[in-house]
Structures are given as C-alpha cells and as structure tokens.
Amino acid sequence: MSYEAIALLMFATMMMLLLTGQRFFGVIGFVASAFALMLWGVGGEEMPFNAAFILFNWYPLLTLPLFIYMGYMLSESGIADDLYRMFHVWFGPVRGGLAIGTIGLMVIIAAMNGLSVAGMAIGASVALPELLRRGYDKRMISGVIQAGSSLGILIPPSVVLVLYGLIARQPVGALWLAGVFPGLLLAGLFVAYVAIRCYVQPHLGPPLPPEERTVSWSEKIRLLGAGILPFLIFLSMSGLFLMGVTSLVESSAVGAAGATLAALFRRRLTRQVIEDTIRKTLAISCMFMWIILAALCFGAVFDGLGAVHGLRYLFLERWALDPWTILIMMQISYLIMGTFLDDTAMLVIVAPLYVPLVIALGFDPVWYGILYTITCQIAYMTPPFGYNLFLMRAMAPPEITLTDIYRSIVPFVGVMILGLAIIMVYPQIALWLPNIYYGR
Amino acid sequence: MPRPIRAYVRYVDAVNRVIGRAAMWLVFAMMGVLLFSTIWRSAFGISFIWIVEVSQMLLAAYYLLGAGYSLQLDAHVRMDLLYSRWSPRVKAIADVLTSVLVLFYMLVLLFGGISSTQYALEYGQKNYSSWAPPLAPIKIVMTIGIVFMLLQVVAVFFKDLAKARGETLE
Numbered sequence: 092m093s094y095e096a097i098a099l100l101m102f103a104t105m106m107m108l109l110l111t112g113q114r115f116f117g118v119i120g121f122v123a124s125a126f127a128l129m130l131w132g133v134g135g136e137e138m139p140f141n142a143a144f145i146l147f148n149w150y151p152l153l154t155l156p157l158f159i160y161m162g163y164m165l166s167e168s169g170i171a172d173d174l175y176r177m178f179h180v181w182f183g184p185v186r187g188g189l190a191i192g193t194i195g196l197m198v199i200i201a202a203m204n205g206l207s208v209a210g211m212a213i214g215a216s217v218a219l220p221e222l223l224r225r226g227y228d229k230r231m232i233s234g235v236i237q238a239g240s241s242l243g244i245l246i247p248p249s250v251v252l253v254l255y256g257l258i259a260r261q262p263v264g265a266l267w268l269a270g271v272f273p274g275l276l277l278a279g280l281f282v283a284y285v286a287i288r289c290y291v292q293p294h295l296g297p298p299l300p301p302e303e304r305t306v307s308w309s310e311k312i313r314l315l316g317a318g319i320l321p322f323l324i325f326l327s328m329s330g331l332f333l334m335g336v337t338s339l340v341e342s343s344a345v346g347a348a349g350a351t352l353a354a355l356f357r358r359r360l361t362r363q364v365i366e367d368t369i370r371k372t373l374a375i376s377c378m379f380m381w382i383i384l385a386a387l388c389f390g391a392v393f394d395g396l397g398a399v400h401g402l403r404y405l406f407l408e409r410w411a412l413d414p415w416t417i418l419i420m421m422q423i424s425y426l427i428m429g430t431f432l433d434d435t436a437m438l439v440i441v442a443p444l445y446v447p448l449v450i451a452l453g454f455d456p457v458w459y460g461i462l463y464t465i466t467c468q469i470a471y472m473t474p475p476f477g478y479n480l481f482l483m484r485a486m487a488p489p490e491i492t493l494t495d496i497y498r499s500i501v502p503f504v505g506v507m508i509l510g511l512a513i514i515m516v517y518p519q520i521a522l523w524l525p526n527i528y529y530g531r
Numbered sequence: 532m533p534r535p536i537r538a539y540v541r542y543v544d545a546v547n548r549v550i551g552r553a554a555m556w557l558v559f560a561m562m563g564v565l566l567f568s569t570i571w572r573s574a575f576g577i578s579f580i581w582i583v584e585v586s587q588m589l590l591a592a593y594y595l596l597g598a599g600y601s602l603q604l605d606a607h608v609r610m611d612l613l614y615s616r617w618s619p620r621v622k623a624i625a626d627v628l629t630s631v632l633v634l635f636y637m638l639v640l641l642f643g644g645i646s647s648t649q650y651a652l653e654y655g656q657k658n659y660s661s662w663a664p665p666l667a668p669i670k671i672v673m674t675i676g677i678v679f680m681l682l683q684v685v686a687v688f689f690k691d692l693a694k695a696r697g698e699t700l701e
Contacts, residue, residue, distance in 0.1 A: 112614025117633030140643025344565035377601035
C-alpha cells in the first residue's frame with residue numbers, strides 16, 4: 092500500500108469512528124496510536140507519550156488555561172453589566188439599536204479575551220434576556236450573539252492565533268495585529284446587516300419607547316465610564332505585550348490577574364465564584380489539551396507518511412492548478428470540514444497539512460492565519476458541530492429552540508463569507524497594521 | 532453489577548475527584564510564577580532561568596492530573612451528528628463498544644510514559660536548557676496522571692455498561 096493510500100485510510104478511519112460519538116481525544120488518539128504501531132511496530136508505541144513532551148515544550152500553550160480562566164472570570168465579574176447599560180442608553184433609540192449595542196459589547200469583550208466562551212456567556216446572560224423582553228426577534232438575537240461572540244478569536248488577544256502561530260511558526264504579535272481590522276470589518280458588516288434589516292422590517296428590532304429614551308446627557312457621559320475598566324484590562328494585557336514589556340505568556344497571566352482584580356473591585360469575588368471558575372477552567376483546558384495531545388500524535392504519524400509532500404506534488408505538478416484556485420479550494424474544504432469537525436482538532440490536524448502548502452504557494456502566512464481564523468469562526472457556528480451552538484443551547488431560555496438557533500446563523504454566516512472574500516481580495520486589510528508596526 | 536465493580540467505580544470517582552480538585556488550583560500557581568517573573572523583570576531587570584520550565588511543568592501536571600476529574604465532569608466533546616439523536620440507552624451501548632478505542636489509546640500512552648520515565652531515571656535525563664532540570668520527576672507525575680485517567684476511563688466504561696443494561700451504579 093502506498094503512503095498516500097495509508098494517509099487516506101487514516102483519515103477515513105478517523106471520520107468513521109468519530110461518527111460513533113466517542114470523545115474526540117479518544118478516537119484521534121486511537122487512530123494515531125494504532126497506525127503508529129502498525130506502521131513502525133517497536134518504537135511506534137512511544138509516539139503518543141512523545142506528543143505529551145512536544146506539548147511540554149510548547150511554551151505559548153500556557154496562555155490557553157490562563158485565557159480560559161480570564162474569560163470565565165470576566166463573565167463572573169459583572170463588568171459587562173455596566174457596559175451593556177452604556178450601549179443600551181446610547182443605541183436604544185435606533186431601530187435594532189440594542190442588537191447593534193450587543194455587537195459593540197461583543198467587540199469590547201473580544202478585546203479582553205481570547206476565546207468566544209466569554210462573549211457567549213455574557214451575551215446569553217446579560218444581553219439575551221433584555222433583548223427578548225424588548226420584543227426583538229429571537230432569531231435575530233440568537234444570530235447576533237453567536238456571530239458577535241465569535242469575534243473573540245479574531246480580535247486580539249486570540250487563542251486560535253496563538254495555536255496557529257505555533258503551527259505556522261509565525262510571530263504571535265504580528266498575527267494579533269493582523270486580526271484587528273478584519274475583526275472590526277466583520278463587526279461593521281454585522282452592524283450594517285442588523286441596521287438595514289431592522290430598518291426594512293422594524294418589528295424585528297423595535298427602538299426603545301420614548302419615555303425610556305429620556306436619559307440626561309450627564310448620565311450618558313457618566314455611563315461611558317463603564318469602558319474604563321475594560322480598556323485598562325486591554326492595555327495591561329495586549330498593550331504591554333505589543334509594546335514589548337511582557338512576553339506573550341506573561342501577558343496572559345497579567346490579563347488573568349487583571350480579570351480577578353476587576354471581580355474583586357466589583358465585590359463579586361466570592362469563594363463560590365472562584366471555585367466555579369477554576370473548575371470550569373480545568374474542564375475546558377483538559378478538553379483542549381487532550382485533543383491537542385492526541386492530534387499531535389496523529390499529525391506526527393501523518394508527517395511520517397510524507398502526506399504533505401504528496402499533496403503538494405499532486406496539486407502543483409500533476410494537476411497544474413494556479414495558487415488562487417488551490418487557496419479557494421482549501422478554504423472551501425476547510426468550511427466543509429469545519430461544519431462537522433471540532434475546530435481545535437481541525438487546527439491541529441489539518442493546519443500542519445495546509446500551512447506549508449500555503450507558504451509553498453507564495454502566500455503570506457500571517458494573512459492566511461486571518462483567513463483561517465475567520466473560517467474557524469464560521470465553523471464555530473455551523474451545525475451540527477459548533478461550540479457556539481452548544482453553548483447557546485445550554486445557555487438560552489427554552490423559548491429559543493434548536494431550530495431557531497440553527498436558522499438564526501444563516502444570514503450571519505453569509506455576512507462572514509462576504510467578509511472572508513473581502514479580506515482575500517484585499518490582503519492589506521489584515522497586513523497593513525502588522526507591516527507598519529514591525530516595519531516589514 | 533457485582534459488588535467489587537460498584538466499589539471500584541465509587542472509589543476511583545472519589546480519588547479522581549480529590550486529585551482533580553487539587554489540580555484545578557494549579558492555575559493560580561501558573562499565574563503566580565508568571566506574574567513573579569513579569570514583576571521582577573520589569574521592576575528590577577532580573578530574569579530567572581527556571582521560569583519557563585517551572586510553568587511548563589505546572590501545565591503538564593495541571594492537565595494530566597486533572598484529566599480524570601474532567602472526564603467525570605463530562606467535559607470532553609464528541610461529534611454529535613448522530614449521537615445526539617440516540618436515546619440514552621443507545622448512547623450508553625455505543626460508548627461501551629467504543630470505550631475499547633479509548634482504552635487502547637490510554638494503554639499505549641501509559642506504556643510510552645513508563646518507558647520514557649524509566650529512561651529518564653536510568654540515565655538521569657536532564658532538560659536541554661541552561662537550567663537543565665532533571666526530567667524524571669515531571670515524567671513520574673505525568674505518568675501518574677495517565678494512570679488515574681486510565682482508571683477513570685474504566686470506571687466510565689462500567690457506568691456506561693450499567694446504563695446499557697438498564698441499571699444504575701449509584
């Protein structure tokens with residue numbers, strides 16, 4: 092059997108076994124260790140544990156538990172309540188204004204956190220009940236919260252870009268900066284969609300009744316103060332990192348400590364909150380780490396087969412495709428895989444296959460990191476497998492059914508694909524900031 | 532279910548709960564070490580050579596010792612394309628059958644862990660860095676974590692088996 096055929100067989104076996112619903116880490120780990128044993132016999136049995144040591148030496152991985160901790164701490168700290176009140180007052184009078192305000196809230200949360208979990212939790216607990224009470228269309232709300240919270244992985248800090256940086260060997264600072272404008276572009280497109288849709292169909296997002304709009308200007312200005320604390324957290328974390336004061340890993344510890352202080356400052360730091368936060372942090376971190384552990388071994392076996400070279404040869408030489416066609420095909424295949432593969436698994440299994448190919452084709456790996464992340468965001472939201480879908484289901488009140496959640500994301504996925512296309516055509520949107528900052 | 536199995540499940544659950552709930556506090560240890568390094572470097576211009584490795588060891592201990600407890604919390608995601616549509620009983624049956632896969636992986640992982648630890652002990656293996664700490668201690672901790680994860684996988688297998696037969700283990 093040729094090595095390419097074995098590589099295909101590995102992939103097919105994994106897909107089949109994943110369908111049984113067994114946990115990801117178990118299935119991926121099994122396929123990897125079984126093939127390692129079959130291919131290399133003695134010595135192959137060392138590969139799964141060796142992966143644990145490769146993980147050990149991936150220093151930036153320390154940001155993972157710390158960012159997860161920070162996300163949960165921020166959502167417990169109640170920092171979002173004031174922020175939401177600010178957006179509520181400022182955008183309330185516009186049609187669809189509260190939904191637009193929710194997107195604004197999500198952008199700020201994303202700037203403080205590297206995953207979408209925090210945005211999701213805050214969106215579902217703070218914004219969602221309020222929007223429902225104001226008679227907003229439930230599908231509109233569910234879509235806004237899911238799409239908005241997915242910005243968490245694009246706007247710096249971003250855990251996904253840290254993982255991408257590890258695999259593609261790109262500086263995390265450049266990747267984070269590259270995420271800024273694409274993130275704002277997507278947020279802008281979401282706002283435009285909501286504004287236009289609510290302008291045409293006012294019943295989807297009614298403006299606040301006039302009697303609630305009369306908020307004095309001094310009150311309005313005072314509410315802007317809610318932005319100070321998030322800004323300080325952003326500055327102490329991403330700011331210090333980009334200025335070169337702290338290293339990446341240190342900045343995540345500073346951010347985690349900052350979130351804890353914010354909770355303390357707002358008198359929310361009870362023993363119960365601490366315990367819940369660190370328990371959830373352990374659960375989510377273990378889930379991520381064990382998938383990465385298994386996927387690394389899978390990747391090592393895959394690498395050993397030389398599958399990447401086979402692929403490159405096939406596309407470039409045998410089929411003589413031009414680079415853009417290959418890139419677009421890759422994005423489409425990523426989107427399709429993203430709908431049914433967990434994105435951590437996708438990142439660690441598929442990215443090592445794609446990234447060398449992208450570089451070989453002459454594309455900028457930093458720019459591709461952004462394309463990759465937006466694709467991940469879409470994968471986050473698309474059924475049947477999406478973290479955001481699960482989280483939304485778990486957090487939303489019963490009147491929002493699974494069908495509502497599924498259907499709510501359709502227009503937003505469309506908007507995101509549009510954003511993806513814009514950034515593909517105009518790479519400068521992503522690359523301008525890192526190029527200026529690092530003088531590339 | 533026979534009494535020894537019940538006792539096993541109860542015992543493993545309890546032990547992993549204790550280990551996991553202890554391991555979850557390590558997140559503060561990681562934070563502490565990194566903050567310590569940040570403050571000393573920016574305030575006094577002193578950096579320490581052990582920071583990176585100590586925090587890496589803490590992370591390894593964190594996710595491996597916490598693994599059993601995370602399995603108890605059912606934190607590990609699955610592809611639920613079909614799975615979510617099955618009844619609890621069918622889910623349990625599928626899990627019983629596919630537990631073999633996880634068990635196999637855990638055994639290979641354990642095997643590798645033991646042989647790697649033996650090597651580290653025999654040759655006094657040190658990490659390849661300027662601080663060069665011995666690697667045996669952290670490898671022992673990692674292997675212990677894998678052992679307890681393996682025990683938990685078996686416990687979950689028994690729980691699923693009981694569910695598949697329409698019993699409960701409580």
